[in-house]
Amino acid sequence: RKEVEQDPGPFNVPEGATVAFNCTYSNSASQSFFWYRQDCRKEPKLLMSVYSSGNEDGRFTAQLNRASQYISLLIRDSKLSDSATYLCVVNQAGTALIFGKGTTLSVSS
Amino acid sequence: ETGVTQSPTHLIKTRGQQVTLRCSSQSGHNTVSWYQQALGQGPQFIFQYYREEENGRGNFPPRFSGLQFPNYSSELNVNALELDDSALYLCASSTWDRGSNEQFFGPGTRLTVL
Numbered sequence: 001r002k003e004v005e006q007d008p009g010p011f012n013v014p015e016g017a018t019v020a021f022n023c024t025y026s027n028s029a030s031q032s033f034f035w036y037r038q039d040c041r042k043e044p045k046l047l048m049s050v051y052s053s054g055n056e057d058g059r060f061t062a063q064l065n066r067a068s069q070y071i072s073l074l075i076r077d078s079k080l081s082d083s084a085t086y087l088c089v090v091n092q093a094g095t096a097l098i099f100g101k102g103t104t105l106s107v108s109s
Numbered sequence: 110e111t112g113v114t115q116s117p118t119h120l121i122k123t124r125g126q127q128v129t130l131r132c133s134s135q136s137g138h139n140t141v142s143w144y145q146q147a148l149g150q151g152p153q154f155i156f157q158y159y160r161e162e163e164n165g166r167g168n169f170p171p172r173f174s175g176l177q178f179p180n181y182s183s184e185l186n187v188n189a190l191e192l193d194d195s196a197l198y199l200c201a202s203s204t205w206d207r208g209s210n211e212q213f214f215g216p217g218t219r220l221t222v223l
Contacts, residue, residue, distance in 0.1 A: 043215060044199070045111075045214065046213075049211070095165035097144075097154065097212055098154070099144075101150055101151050102150075
């Protein structure tokens with residue numbers, strides 16, 4: 001079983017749609033959780049950290065369920081500029097970031 | 110921009126050759142991590158350097174080696190290149206002392222092995 005598993009993509013949605021990405025992780029010792037965004041042929045960039053209490057940044061909401069070892073990302077009112085690959089990431093001991101394979105989102109007009 | 114720079118941007122090598130990739134960390138950061146990202150995959154952790162010492166290593170063979178210098182810049186060396194080494198190599202800098210897990214990525218070096 002992979003350490004971090006994400007929904008298979010791609011997700012193709014129209015502008016204005018709400019889209020949800022799910023992710024599970026296998027190591028219960030994982031301490032930190034993130035969503036990164038990666039544009040085509042570019043480096044990953046931190047989108048947001050994920051906390052057990054849930055956190056929101058504008059149109060983006062992230063949730064963590066430690067008991068189920070599950071992480072989610074909700075994007076509301078999708079924009080064309082949201083088209084990218086979204087990477088679910090966990091960190092265990094401050095060294096390695098463990099990445100999922102990524103889910104590709106394509107928002108169309 | 111993150112302030113993390115990498116060189117070269119692109120590189121083409123042949124099987125069996127050796128390659129050195131370079132990374133300059135963000136000002137104030139003392140930790141550098143290297144990742145390999147194959148096409149269609151998420152980045153995979155190679156190793157991390159903290160204050161010039163290796164501070165963790167992923168599942169990569171010994172022909173992947175690294176260095177960190179006193180100014181916290183870093184090199185990734187790969188010997189005896191194989192076709193499967195073709196990938197985007199990403200460097201990420203962070204500040205270990207603050208206990209932060211946030212890592213800032215450079216633009217990457219795209220290595221093609223023929």
